[in-house]
Amino acid sequence: MEIPAQGREDILVGFSTFITMSTVILFNKPFGVLSQFTPESGHAALDTFGFPPGVYAAGRLDHDSEGALLLTDNGKLIKKLLDPKFEHPRTYLAQVDGQITEEAVRKLAKGVDIKGYHTKPCKAEIAEEPDWLWPRNPPVRFRANIPTSWVRLTLIEGKNRQVRHMTAAVGFPTLRLIRVQIGNIPLGDLKPGEWRIVTDKVI
Secondary structure, three states, X not given: OOOOOOOOOOOOOOOHHHHOXXXXXXXXXXXXXXXXXXXXXXXXXXXXXXXXXXXXXXOOOOOOOXXXXXXXXXXXXXXXXXXXXXXXXXXXXXXXXOOOOHHXXXXXXXXXXXXXXXXXXXXXXXXXXXXXXXOOOOOOOOEOOEOEEEEEEEEOOOOXXXXXXXXXXXXXXXXXXXXXXXXXXXXXXXXXXXXXXXXXXXX
């Protein structure tokens, strides 16, 4: 179930000083899990996945999104990762309601207006349903008379629920969202709930 890398941009160019003696973990966050260690509002959290002590999420994925999440024990590194001025790329696969069009993808790439903000230009392309895709629990709601399709987006910013707002703005609401790469680190063959140490990938 190998997910190919979508580019080799370094996630932490110039950050090696902050990584020395640190642990960086790549986690495939399952649907319904919060990007924090304390359960809340009936949602599971990171405390059940056996992470080493002292690590925290470097960024977040909403509970209804899946895929790549980085954790580290280096607070300075987390601060750098979250600083928007560094514009580190994050790649997503979104399953949308309806057959997305080339026109809609061009609009996404140029930037769209969401909640009074115009998004920065991004990489956007129509994608096929991945052959490595795992079942989601619960399944995505399907309507027999309306098809679904996939789009791949690589963003350099991370506004709240940005991908979902973007696809809705061009007429194709997101049904399922999977982050497949952060910087130069692809999700690879990790299954939901699995993690691995990737410190060497960011030095």
